[in-house]
Amino acid sequence: VGLMLLHYGRIAIAFWHPNFLLPRVIPSIPPPFNWVSVQQMFSWQALPWQLGVLGGVIFVLIVNPQFWLMAIAFLLSLFFGLVLSSHWDRILQYFSPTAFNTVEPLFGHDLSFYIFSFPLWQLLDFWLGSLFLFGLIAVTLIYLLSGNSISEGKFIGFSRSQLRHLSGLGSVVAATTALHYWLHRYELLYLTNGIIYGAGYTDIKIQLPVDISLSILAGVIAFFLLWKLIYSSKQLRLPWRGLALYLALIIIGDFALPMAVQRLVVQPNELARERPYLQRSIAFTRAAFDLNNIEVQTFDPQGELTQADLQANNLTIRNIRLWDTRPLLETNRQLQQIRLYYKFLDADIDRYTLKNDAGKQDQQVIIAARELDYNAVPQEAKTWINKHLVYTHGYGFTLSPVNTIAAGGLPDYFVKDIGTSTRAEDNRALKTSSENIRASIPIGIPRIYYGELTDTYVMTSTNVKEFDYPSGNDNAYNTYDGRGGVTINSWWHRAVFAQALQDWQMVFTNNFNPKTQL
Structure with missing residues (x-):
């Protein structure tokens, strides 16, 4: 028994x-x-x-x-x-x-x-x-x-x-x-x-x-x-x-x-004993993914590249990518991760129209988000409050052109670092390479609540201040004021979500208020 x-x-x-x-x-x-x-x-x-x-x-x-x-x-x-x-x-x-x-x-x-x-x-x-x-x-x-x-x-x-x-x-x-x-x-x-x-x-x-x-x-x-x-x-x-x-x-x-x-x-x-069953496994795997219906064709491009072609496609030529995302991510992790609990998981290729002295120009860039990795938070800090109420979001991103390199072979960052300003109206929390870049890139308030590393749920607008980003030897804190969550402003809502998320501490915590969102 x-x-x-x-x-x-x-x-x-x-x-x-x-x-x-x-x-x-x-x-x-x-x-x-x-x-x-x-x-x-x-x-x-x-x-x-x-x-x-x-x-x-x-x-x-x-x-x-x-x-x-x-x-x-x-x-x-x-x-x-x-x-x-x-x-x-x-x-x-x-x-x-x-x-x-x-x-x-x-x-x-x-x-x-x-x-x-x-x-x-x-x-x-x-x-x-x-x-x-x-x-x-x-x-x-x-x-x-x-x-x-x-x-x-x-x-x-x-x-x-x-x-x-x-x-x-x-x-x-x-x-x-x-x-x-x-x-x-x-x-x-x-x-x-x-x-x-x-x-x-x-x-x-x-x-x-x-x-x-x-x-x-x-x-x-x-x-x-x-x-x-x-x-x-x-x-x-x-x-x-x-x-x-x-x-x-x-x-x-x-x-x-x-x-x-x-x-x-x-x-x-x-191999001889298992061969029939290997063949059976391969056949059913191919059928499951519909690989048997793939049509194989030979690609044999024909053509001649001329100087006129290069001039006609000057914008494309100037945006040929030199940077691969893998070395850029390694560089980001050394220079831009800032704290152990931040992580650059992935980088994506995007295109923005940038302002310059001559007007506007399309530029291909690599953007990487600075997400919060709760698994990297020190063990002694892994409490229920820190996990669900304090460490709620990542902050900021890096943006760099795909076709230029800074001194020392580093990325030529358009957007980088985490600044010191906490005023939303001037958008100075991230550093930019120029005012034209700041006017061209929609930085906004770059708090990342939904990311590729997001693997838990958080409660915002609680009686506990959320960690926002490190500011020198201190930390900046914030209270979420967006509309992206589900309000849990009654005991009944708490009980329902506690059962759904299987987290009984949601019912008994004293840190929730009528504005708290999940």
Whole structure:
């Protein structure tokens, strides 16, 4: 029971700490509770904490098993409700499939089966397997700890009614195990531990027959327990030997045998063994990206460049790019990054019409944004307030022509640095090479709230001043006054966004005010 709590606790924590680097359109299906999940739990660094949880669960179950098992059942019910409610769209997809008209070669299913139907079966496997396994463990513990067996130091055995109850629960657990191994066949197509993505030689020749055998054997055990429950008039006995044999077959079939075949049969002649599956993987990858329909043509340009052509395209010639973005970014990181928590992630080619003494001229330039990289903030400063209320934005950019070089081989910056002025009306926060450049480039107020490095959410217009930019040995601060956020001016808004972002501190912070925006 303690191991189950740790396993499902990890999943619950993951639900409340999502990865904002990727859009979580459809949450991934949680892994079932099995031997692999137990191994992963004890590979954590926080092993003493886990042992403390296990010890606490053992203690409370000995003291008052019925109450605490009911409490644990209540928590697991909430957890399963949370998980299942987040997968409502999988039910809609199951009942509204669209055929792909492409059949995968291993099982002969249309690809739509794996997109629309299989995820729901995985969800049912996770739910039913966890539900019935906890029920069997909980009932067994209640029967074992009943009758003062701990205080008296002996257990007189299960009664006939208890054995019938346990046989019924064991039958449904065996049935869900059969379902699990039957579905696990399809999961072989999603494997990533081989040289290809999907099923390889060992998976198809060894793991697939093992999964089928374990599924059939679990189904036989389920039928046997159910038959004994309904028709047997003799004293029931729990099939300990059969259970031990089945567990031994799992260890051999799921771990020992595939590992031995992979090392002794496949690895000595891997290319020959895996060639058919490599060809299959390449073919389906090409089909998925529609690479088979690419039309290849030979490009053989013909023509002669003349002096008249050069004169007619003088503006193009003068804008031929000499700078590559990669050395420019390296230079920016040395000269213009200014602080460790700033970063120039990317540079882009753009074109502006610049004013000069002769009028106006189109100029091709390289522009790079100075974004805030919160991961580079010192560890001791990584607090919730700093992450979401203080370090909210980057500041400024560099702009340089693509075709000229300054002294020392450096970029000939049109816009650079971070100035000292905080007045929005004179736009002096960034330095420009001339007044003509300042009049031509729309610098504005260059605070970067939405950037390529933006991977978290921030709250602005709070009671905490936002860090704006460094100004000498001090820092300039600012309060956001734009219209780009969503107002969270009530407790109800806080609660809704706290649930959506899975951040409970939004509910309890005292730093929000009626103007706060997300």
